[in-house]
Amino acid sequence: MISFEERISAVRHFNRFMTRQIGALREGLLHSPYSLTESRILFEIATNEDPAASNLTQELGLDAGYLSRILARFEEKGLIKKERSAKDARQRILKLTPEGEKAFSKLNERSYNEIADLLGKLSESEQQQLINAMKTVEGLISKNECLKFSGPYFLRQHEPGDMGWVVHKHGLLYSQEFGWDERFEALVSQIAADFIINYNPKRERCWIAEMNGEIVGSIFVVEGSEDTAKLRLLIVDPKARGMGLGSQLVEECINFSKQAGYKKLVLWTNSVLKEARHIYQKKGFQLVKEEKHHSFGHELVGETWELLL
Template sequence: MIILLNISNEERIQAVRHFNRFITRHIGALREGLLHSPYSLTESRILFEIANNDNPTASNLTQQMGLDAGYLSRILAQFEEKGLLYKERSLKDARQRILKLTAEGVKAYAKLNERSNIEIAELLRELSDSEQQQLINAMKTVEGLISKNESFTFSGPYFLRQHEPGDMGWVVHKHGILYSQEYGWDESFEALVSQIVADFINNYNPKRERCWIAEMNGEIVGSIFVVEGSADTAKLRLLIVDPKARGVGLGSQLVEECINFSRRAGYKKLVLWTNSILKEARHIYQKKGFILVDEEKHHSFGQDLVGETWELLL
């Protein structure tokens, strides 16, 4: 047992890290599959939360579990592909999508839950009644001390998902409204966005192309697209973040999802076209490693602009 009396701050830090290593080893959190299952600790926890919460949504899980929105989105997509999960529109709020386990998902969760109970029972069996009570009291103390200061969050308050019917209307509308309000662009820009999303839907190749829709509290607040340019080149298109969702890293996360997807899809280069006036977006592209390779003056959308082409080698 470690007694923390007159020891340095560094020693206290190391004591907490030592406990973390101890407990993760004993609960098997470092195994490739938790409880001898095909699921990681995070995946198992997500199954648990969906099974044991009333009407859980992806945004709820993002905040409750402190998960990166993109990471959670990928796990949920994998669960859907494996037939463990489906989404159902909320009767109270049509913008919300409730996460539900399928019969196969319920079976997977039940097996994990049973194995977990057996492992904990075996651990407790090695302790006397008084030692078990000591352990429970100590765990309550740890939980109470840490949770009383949980006024912070570990992740952005948004959730990323793939596109669904009705989303493209939002993309076109939001681009038309925001670019008119913020940059004075006319309706010809809205027409361009309409053409881009129409081409995406009509020629959609899920293995090579993707749209991400960002939600916050059940409301759409952002989007981005990857479309196929050629066998080796992908195009990043239509990055937009609603003003109410700015400042939480959503734009950067959306671009990161595009980069990761393009690499997984086998592209060698990701390119985009933007305008010099869009400084916030340009800043994100620079931070992600894109390089400006061409610029040209043009008159479009009722404005004199400088178009820019940016590239990222993957």
């Protein structure tokens, strides 16, 4: 009997073999401009009835931020569009545009032809052996749900109506969890309004997190100066906590700030927000300033954190 290490090597060898067979390492899968992941996303949108963006992360086992960036590129290229679900207005349904349908049709035809060519080189009995072996592999692996690594949420950029949720959720949760009064809600409202009025898409960004068709989180990057970006308004609904969403949102801010050319990312928070402070520490932020203040009906300790990019 082979050792466990040898079994791992055998599985990795099989993965590399199948990757070569389907051409996943070529610059474009099936001689197209799309990667394996992009092609799979197009396939899911084309073949599933009313696919919701918030469900694709779990279905495909993809990082939420990565999927968001791919869908944003698809929208820019005119391959997909988003529509409100007729069954649930909270959900956003992905649809292929005529251009997207044309792209998928080519991919689907080429995939069919390549598989037909592969099977055509095998005898009838060999084809049946292959199908049976594939069913065995699929059946064994599908029993192990731990192989799905992604969270059940989806990240996207802000759209009309989102700022109302951001203001409402901040006002509600901070009142329930910390006893802060409506002056905090007024502050959040002002920050959100300033973001919309002065929005610079090359230098600023808002991420909205959805889960099961509902908004469950948000975070912002706004321009502070030529070299400094500000992280603002991180919030995660209690129903989505414990899934790594807060950490994912902060990571998106860090990556965007680097790509936008900022040299430093700063944020202001309060010492009572222990969960958020823990995320900032894990991401490498350093506490650089503390000051006592009376705000929102409480005596608080404000904190300034910085991350050099």
